Amino acid sequence: MDANKHKILNDLAQAVIEMDAPRAVKAATEAIYCKIDPYEIITDGLARGMDKVNELFEQEEYFVPEILLCADTMNAGIEVVRPHLPKENTRDKKKVVIGVVKGDTHDIGKNLVKIMLDNAGFEIYDLGRNVPYAKFVDTAGELNADLVCLSTLMTTTMDGMQVVIEDIKNAGIVSRIMVGGGPISPGFAKRIGADGYAKNAAEAVKVAKGLFQNIHVPLTFKTPELVRVRKKNS
Numbered sequence: 001m002d003a004n005k006h007k008i009l010n011d012l013a014q015a016v017i018e019m020d021a022p023r024a025v026k027a028a029t030e031a032i033y034c035k036i037d038p039y040e041i042i043t044d045g046l047a048r049g050m051d052k053v054n055e056l057f058e059q060e061e062y063f064v065p066e067i068l069l070c071a072d073t074m075n076a077g078i079e080v081v082r083p084h085l086p087k088e089n090t091r092d093k094k095k096v097v098i099g100v101v102k103g104d105t106h107d108i109g110k111n112l113v114k115i116m117l118d119n120a121g122f123e124i125y126d127l128g129r130n131v132p133y134a135k136f137v138d139t140a141g142e143l144n145a146d147l148v149c150l151s152t153l154m155t156t157t158m159d160g161m162q163v164v165i166e167d168i169k170n171a172g173i174v175s176r177i178m179v180g181g182g183p184i185s186p187g188f189a190k191r192i193g194a195d196g197y198a199k200n201a202a203e204a205v206k207v208a209k210g211l212f213q214n215i216h217v218p219l220t221f222k223t224p225e226l227v228r229v230r231k232k233n234s
């Protein structure tokens, strides 16, 4: 990586860590001007800063107010980059229902996944956070959704994903289902009957596309068998 790019990406990460939104906006603008790939600006710059923030939270150096200011800073940078993300305009847009399951209000990661899928040409219906199980099922049914994306960051709410998946299947809805979030592993995703899992937003786009191209996308943690395509009416 050339030195200037390295410097700008570090600056973006540092701006998030230091809760400095004007600096994030300036560095993001510079990154765009220097033609750094918009996805790299988000994943290797802003989101990398947020990863460090998570560590600081775990080490009890940062607390709730800091976390929220860091997230605002990341979002300020993303807003600069967003218009520059390559927008894929597919004719047959797949409908995606996305949300964070009941009991969980963490939505920073879900929002990143949403932005990436939106730019990749999916039609997004965002149910938000702390979403009742039935809301996923009802919305997927009403919209005849192609994909339902479930997010959670807490071990205490993981099991809710399984409830949603079972309810969707029991209702005869044929939407594919992708899961993700901090405590979710490929093994857990497979066990609860999900069609796909991704460890981050960039992977989520690859996996989502793979689900509709009838191809196996190599997943993180070496579980490509997880992407199985459920045939309609099966």
Ligand code: B12
Residues within 6 Å of the ligand: 047, 050, 051, 053, 054, 055, 057, 058, 063, 064, 067, 068, 071, 103, 104, 105, 106, 107, 108, 109, 110, 112, 113, 149, 150, 151, 152, 153, 154, 155, 156, 178, 179, 180, 181, 182, 183, 197, 198, 199, 200, 201, 202, 204
């Ligand atoms: C930020 C944060 C908060 C913020 C949330 C702000 C917000 N609007 O989201 C605030 C301060 C409000 C908060 C509150 C709480 N938090 Co908190 N929080 C975090 C923290 C530090 C970072 C999470 C984050 O945003 N990461 C950044 C994003 C970009 O990463 P991500 O969410 O993992 O998302 C990526 C991937 O997971 C994936 N992904 C995510 N969703 C999906 C979905 C799909 C379909 C796919 C494919 C991929 C995918 O892609 C994303 C982008 O790359 C984590 C620590 C950690 N290590 O995760 C704790 C953490 C999640 N929190 C925790 C806890 C306990 C809480 C509280 C209960 C604290 C309290 N006592 O009040 C409350 C939750 C209340 C509730 N009921 O929801 C615990 C959970 C422990 C557990 N049991 O599992 C953690 C792990 C901290 C800890 N070690 O204790 N928290």
